[in-house]
Amino acid sequence: MGLGTIRSCAAGLIAGMAMVLATLAPVPAMAWGGYGHRTTADIALANVQPSTRAAIARLIAYDAQLGTPECRIRDLEDAAVWPDCVRRDYWRWGYTAAWHYRTAPICEAYNARSNCSGGNCVLGQIERNQRILADETLPANVRLEAMAFLVHFIGDVHMPLHSGDKDDKGGNDRVTSYGDVPGLNLHGIWDSTLAERAITSAQPPLVRAYSAAERAELAGGDAAEWGRESWQLARDVVYPGAFEQNVCDGDLPENAALTQADIEAAIPVSQKRIVQAGLRMARMLDEAFAPGPLAPASSAR
Numbered sequence: 001m002g003l004g005t006i007r008s009c010a011a012g013l014i015a016g017m018a019m020v021l022a023t024l025a026p027v028p029a030m031a032w033g034g035y036g037h038r039t040t041a042d043i044a045l046a047n048v049q050p051s052t053r054a055a056i057a058r059l060i061a062y063d064a065q066l067g068t069p070e071c072r073i074r075d076l077e078d079a080a081v082w083p084d085c086v087r088r089d090y091w092r093w094g095y096t097a098a099w100h101y102r103t104a105p106i107c108e109a110y111n112a113r114s115n116c117s118g119g120n121c122v123l124g125q126i127e128r129n130q131r132i133l134a135d136e137t138l139p140a141n142v143r144l145e146a147m148a149f150l151v152h153f154i155g156d157v158h159m160p161l162h163s164g165d166k167d168d169k170g171g172n173d174r175v176t177s178y179g180d181v182p183g184l185n186l187h188g189i190w191d192s193t194l195a196e197r198a199i200t201s202a203q204p205p206l207v208r209a210y211s212a213a214e215r216a217e218l219a220g221g222d223a224a225e226w227g228r229e230s231w232q233l234a235r236d237v238v239y240p241g242a243f244e245q246n247v248c249d250g251d252l253p254e255n256a257a258l259t260q261a262d263i264e265a266a267i268p269v270s271q272k273r274i275v276q277a278g279l280r281m282a283r284m285l286d287e288a289f290a291p292g293p294l295a296p297a298s299s300a301r
Contacts, residue, residue, distance in 0.1 A: 036195040037155045041080035042207040043278025055289040065141035079148040099125040103165035106235035107248035112224040122157045126223040134288040158277040161187045164234020177257040198270035219279035
């Protein structure tokens with residue numbers, strides 16, 4: 001056997017081993033930025049009007065015109081994670097980073113009009129993108145982009161730590177244990193680990209058609225109200241659960257921990273926020289695609 005043949009066989013063996021190892025590699029868990037956002041989109045799609053579902057499909061046909069081939073929009077689930085996907089292209093999309101949140105100190109009076117100059121926060125962008133989506137005079141790809149931002153930001157505003165903060169970047173700087181798992185951070189736990197458990201453990205499943213009474217109970221309000229709800233949950237549930245103390249009584253310890261009891265208490269809170277996000281998303285999509293001009297919104301800028 002010649003040297004060239006040996007090299008060729010070795011290269012083939014290495015390539016084959018790489019393919020096998022790739023199939024065995026663990027798939028990263030999806031987060032509130034993935035699994036949670038996709039779930040809210042599924043809830044919305046199960047509860048929109050048939051005409052809205054058809055309108056969504058028509059817009060998605062213009063995916064190629066977004067110019068984001070690494071971040072495709074093939075369905076509403078993809079749309080719900082698209083804004084996080086394109087943020088990896090910092091030079092093109094970095095300016096949108098501030099649109100994903102509007103944190104406010106949990107130990108001060110809530111003010112929906114602060115920290116959102118020029119509408120550059122999640123509250124302002126929900127209203128802005130619904131209006132762009134509703135404007136049929138705009139190009140379809142512009143409206144598709146707006147739809148993606150809208151459905152993503154509705155999800156973001158319902159995660160408590162996108163609204164409440166204790167001098168720690170919405171919990172990102174809080175080293176927190178999740179049961180027996182150390183070394184996580186509080187924001188990441190509510191973004192991913194807890195949200196994933198909340199979704200997979202729900203009975204009945206969160207993704208379903210909801211009754212008119214359920215929608216009336218859960219789908220109301222505007223972005224400013226949803227932000228206030230999340231801020232209050234951060235103040236009353238998220239931080240106290242992690243620190244087991246009056247969180248506004250001085251500085252907090254550097255490390256926090258969620259016991260199994262804390263986790264069990266937090267699961268229904270997370271489930272409700274995911275359902276509210278999905279049903280409110282369905283309502284805002286129905287409004288945007290309804291005939292006639294969009295009614296004036298009351299959310300603060």
